[in-house]
Amino acid sequence: MEKSFLIKPMLDEIYPVIDYGKGVYLYDMEGKKYLDAASGAVTANIGHGVLEIIEAMEEQAKKVSFVYRSQFTSEAAEKLAKKIADWMPGDLNWSFFVNSGSEATETAMKMAIQYWQEQGILTKTKVLSRWVSYHGITLGALSMSGHTGRRARFVPLLEDFPVINPPYCYRCPYNLEAPACGYACANELEMAIKRIGADQIAAFIAEPVIGAAGGAIAPPKDYFKTIKKICEDNNILFIADEVMTGFGRTGTVLACEQWDVIPDIVAFGKGMGAGYAPIAAAVASEKVMAPILAGTKSVMSGHTLSANPQSCAVSLAVLEYLEKNVIIKEVESKGIFLKNQLEKLKEQFSFIGDVRGKGLLLGIEFVEDQETKTPFPRKAFITQKVVRIAMEKGLLVYPAGAGIDGVNGDAIIISPPLTITEKEIENLLLLVKETLAAFSNQIN
Numbered sequence: 001m002e003k004s005f006l007i008k009p010m011l012d013e014i015y016p017v018i019d020y021g022k023g024v025y026l027y028d029m030e031g032k033k034y035l036d037a038a039s040g041a042v043t044a045n046i047g048h049g050v051l052e053i054i055e056a057m058e059e060q061a062k063k064v065s066f067v068y069r070s071q072f073t074s075e076a077a078e079k080l081a082k083k084i085a086d087w088m089p090g091d092l093n094w095s096f097f098v099n100s101g102s103e104a105t106e107t108a109m110k111m112a113i114q115y116w117q118e119q120g121i122l123t124k125t126k127v128l129s130r131w132v133s134y135h136g137i138t139l140g141a142l143s144m145s146g147h148t149g150r151r152a153r154f155v156p157l158l159e160d161f162p163v164i165n166p167p168y169c170y171r172c173p174y175n176l177e178a179p180a181c182g183y184a185c186a187n188e189l190e191m192a193i194k195r196i197g198a199d200q201i202a203a204f205i206a207e208p209v210i211g212a213a214g215g216a217i218a219p220p221k222d223y224f225k226t227i228k229k230i231c232e233d234n235n236i237l238f239i240a241d242e243v244m245t246g247f248g249r250t251g252t253v254l255a256c257e258q259w260d261v262i263p264d265i266v267a268f269g270k271g272m273g274a275g276y277a278p279i280a281a282a283v284a285s286e287k288v289m290a291p292i293l294a295g296t297k298s299v300m301s302g303h304t305l306s307a308n309p310q311s312c313a314v315s316l317a318v319l320e321y322l323e324k325n326v327i328i329k330e331v332e333s334k335g336i337f338l339k340n341q342l343e344k345l346k347e348q349f350s351f352i353g354d355v356r357g358k359g360l361l362l363g364i365e366f367v368e369d370q371e372t373k374t375p376f377p378r379k380a381f382i383t384q385k386v387v388r389i390a391m392e393k394g395l396l397v398y399p400a401g402a403g404i405d406g407v408n409g410d411a412i413i414i415s416p417p418l419t420i421t422e423k424e425i426e427n428l429l430l431l432v433k434e435t436l437a438a439f440s441n442q443i444n
């Protein structure tokens with residue numbers, strides 16, 4: 001192969017070259033077929049090669065690909081914003097379009113700070129978050145992320161934003177069980193606010209289901225209700241990072257709906273463009289926008305490619321596709337079936353510690369000892385091994401962090417396109433079993 005000048009995640013590895021994708025499958029140049037059980041990075045929510053989306057992109061490109069948001073708006077951006085407002089619960093009506101999930105969470109953070117500034121409150125600038133969380137790779141988003149591995153090299157450059165314990169029931173920081181625990185990890189937020197001072201805090205940010213940092217950790221029933229109440233009681237905005245969960249991944253448009261809460265601001269990404277175009281958004285409620293509309297009348301953020309007409313047309317087509325094919329409604333039953341089948345593998349493979357998640361965002365945590373939940377040693381590179389074996393077998397799974405710091409643990413995420421059929425789920429399960437059997441042989 002010719003020398004490559006492309007900076008890839010691991011510079012000393014050879015990556016297969018993908019030729020094309022169709023539905024839940026990707027095909028490389030050698031003709032090898034991969035079942036994309038990760039949707040890339042929990043992104044290709046409607047599968048690969050959907051003609052309607054490609055046609056929508058072409059149609060928009062023929063009209064105009066780019067207009068600058070400081071000069072013009074576009075039909076595509078207006079229609080997308082309207083569609084999102086229609087789909088959102090409550091009055092989450094206002095969309096700020098950006099290009100990546102990191103930009104979306106960072107825009108959400110800036111909106112929250114501006115919300116207080118417009119009311120003359122200049123001290124509320126901190127954003128609280130949780131350990132074992134990931135909100136993006138740019139420095140602002142990373143400052144809000146409790147992902148020790150991704151932060152490590154940049155800590156001196158990051159804002160010192162406080163973090164609380166995550167609702168990681170499998171490894172409860174309090175050694176308790178929900179609901180008897182009284183949601184101690186959520187109540188930690190109250191303590192943190194008291195210590196830091198509500199007058200310093202703009203918002204609290206959380207992923208409804210913890211993704212990359214924890215391997216699909218879904219909180220217990222009343223967790224988010226407790227969090228939202230603490231935020232309201234203390235005059236702090238609640239930002240939901242739905243970059244991974246948004247637009248149907250867990251079975252509802254917003255994952256937050258499943259915990260009966262409506263956030264003040266939501267960050268979307270990934271599934272919003274389903275991989276067909278880079279598009280993401282920070283979506284704010286009327287409450288958040290009110291002082292801005294009455295004040296400076298401008299949200300202080302923006303990128304050259306914000307609200308790009310082509311990306312907006314793609315996202316609109318993706319949402320219409322989800323709607324027309326009634327895809328989100330079926331996610332719950334598909335997810336329950338898949339999760340139950342994965343659960344059964346615990347008996348066969350003693351290294352499966354936990355099977356968890358919501359809808360089609362599922363995680364498997366691997367442990368050395370099921371009884372004691374002892375993680376494998378770091379140097380064993382368990383996650384990487386499982387991901388590699390799966391790939392050899394033609395199965396793509398997403399490597400995630402796990403463990404109390406999101407680093408000293410091993411997990412994979414299984415998150416196929418929401419369009420996956422029953423038969424394809426059976427095939428997925430077969431490949432998972434083959435992968436785990438081969439892995440079992442390697443470690444025994």
Ligand code: PLP
Pocket residue numbers: 041100101102103105134135136137207211212241242243244269270
């Ligand atoms: N927030 C969450 C919950 C994510 O999972 C990710 C990416 O994995 C991001 C933010 C950052 O999104 P992006 O990689 O598009 O910048």
